[in-house]
Amino acid sequence: MKIQSDVSLQPYNTFGIAVKARLFARFDSVQELQELLQMPELAREEKLVLGGGSNLLFTKDFAGVVLQNGIKGIEKVSETDSYTLVKAGGGEVWHEFVLYTLQHDLGGAENLSLIPGTVGAAPLQNIGAYGVELKDIFYELEAVHIETGQVQTFDHAACGFGYRESVFKGELKGQFIVTAVTFKLQKKHTLNTSYGAIQSTLEEMQVQQPTIQDVSRAVCHIRQSKLPDPKTIGNAGSFFKNPEIPLSQYESLKAQFPDIPSYPVTPTTVKVPAGWLIEQCGWKGKVIDNYGVHKNQALVLVNYGGASGQAVRQLAYTIIDSVAEKFGIRLHPEVNIL
Numbered sequence: 638m639k640i641q642s643d644v645s646l647q648p649y650n651t652f653g654i655a656v657k658a659r660l661f662a663r664f665d666s667v668q669e670l671q672e673l674l675q676m677p678e679l680a681r682e683e684k685l686v687l688g689g690g691s692n693l694l695f696t697k698d699f700a701g702v703v704l705q706n707g708i709k710g711i712e713k714v715s716e717t718d719s720y721t722l723v724k725a726g727g728g729e730v731w732h733e734f735v736l737y738t739l740q741h742d743l744g745g746a747e748n749l750s751l752i753p754g755t756v757g758a759a760p761l762q763n764i765g766a767y768g769v770e771l772k773d774i775f776y777e778l779e780a781v782h783i784e785t786g787q788v789q790t791f792d793h794a795a796c797g798f799g800y801r802e803s804v805f806k807g808e809l810k811g812q813f814i815v816t817a818v819t820f821k822l823q824k825k826h827t828l829n830t831s832y833g834a835i836q837s838t839l840e841e842m843q844v845q846q847p848t849i850q851d852v853s854r855a856v857c858h859i860r861q862s863k864l865p866d867p868k869t870i871g872n873a874g875s876f877f878k879n880p881e882i883p884l885s886q887y888e889s890l891k892a893q894f895p896d897i898p899s900y901p902v903t904p905t906t907v908k909v910p911a912g913w914l915i916e917q918c919g920w921k922g923k924v925i926d927n928y929g930v931h932k933n934q935a936l937v938l939v940n941y942g943g944a945s946g947q948a949v950r951q952l953a954y955t956i957i958d959s960v961a962e963k964f965g966i967r968l969h970p971e972v973n974i975l
């Protein structure tokens with residue numbers, strides 16, 4: 638394993654921010670990762686594990702060592718009459734895993750088609766889209782403890798999944814590197830087509846009795862028409878989480894802003910789409926020099942080329958302040974700001 642110095646991270650983050658890592662190494666197996674963690678020259682270095690770099694905003698050079706997860710492989714582990722357990726390497730591209738499930742006619746991952754990034758990063762923020770979250774198909778994961786190099790298995794309960802949250806973003810933040818994830822996928826499919834434009838897209842596609850493959854195609858179509866492709870415009874998807882607020886606060890806002898949308902979460906709380914709040918503050922489509930807010934999706938901050946991470950972070954905080962001032966709701970970034 639080669640440890641490189643002063644490596645540009647621009648190709649490794651979908652925002653396309655030009656920063657450098659002082660040290661950079663890639664691992665392709667658990668053993669290689671353990672060897673890296675044992676190297677005396679890396680012992681004291683701050684460590685950042687990198688997947689596809691699609692949920693990161695770098696605001697400065699990284700002074701420690703960036704460890705790029707290259708662990709590949711997808712395999713069937715076991716099966717019953719109703720489900721199959723499939724294990725995927727942490728460095729596997731998420732959508733490659735989804736394609737595997739579709740090829741093997743295993744249901745559950747189709748609504749999560751085309752989310753950028755790696756399998757290993759997916760449990761960190763319990764990725765979700767179109768009414769499905771990773772936790773709905775998760776079985777267990779293996780992770781290497783950075784301090785000791787030991788492999789530990791985490792079952793569903795141990796991961797503490799929440800909305801774009803897990804124990805790995807909370808109390809165990811920065812302590813583990815996810816090296817493999819096992820998923821529980823259904824042989825008999827229960828489709829979830831009620832969310833967003835899936836149903837209407839299937840109708841446009843003239844699909845009468847959709848399969849999981851059809852749902853995946855519909856999701857890919859919607860995503861490609863709605864979200865900017867990081868290959869052409871730098872971005873990290875939704876920059877902010879949708880805030881959850883008390884029902885009482887929502888009701889008083891509704892008196893003032895009758896169009897305010899919401900989704901019930903519990904009997905006493907609702908979620909409000911952050912994109913709507915940002916749009917109401919006039920940010921949608923705003924361009925400042927070479928960065929701004931995407932013209933079709935106010936939740937997505939974009940780098941049109943050459944923007945600094947500090948400038949994008951400043952924009953994010955200005956948006957947070959303006960939403961707080963107008964609605965009394967404080968947004969929180971979904972993207973990891975470094």
Ligand SMILES: Cc1cc2nc3c(=O)[nH]c(=O)nc-3n(C[C@H](O)[C@H](O)[C@H](O)COP(=O)(O)OP(=O)(O)OC[C@H]3O[C@@H](n4cnc5c(N)ncnc54)[C@H](O)[C@@H]3O)c2cc1C
Nearest residue numbers: 688689690691692753754755757758764765814815873874
């Ligand atoms: C266009 C676009 C659309 C998106 N749409 C969605 C969406 O619909 N739903 C959604 O939930 N997300 C979405 N995202 C966000 C992103 O795809 C996910 O958060 C994804 O899981 C990030 O994976 P990654 O490998 O790129 O992680 P990275 O950006 O490389 O890393 C993110 C964080 O996880 C840590 N990390 C990475 N790998 C590991 C590992 N193996 N072990 C421990 N820690 C690790 C990193 O250190 C970092 O803190 C979107 C992003 C983009 C650019």
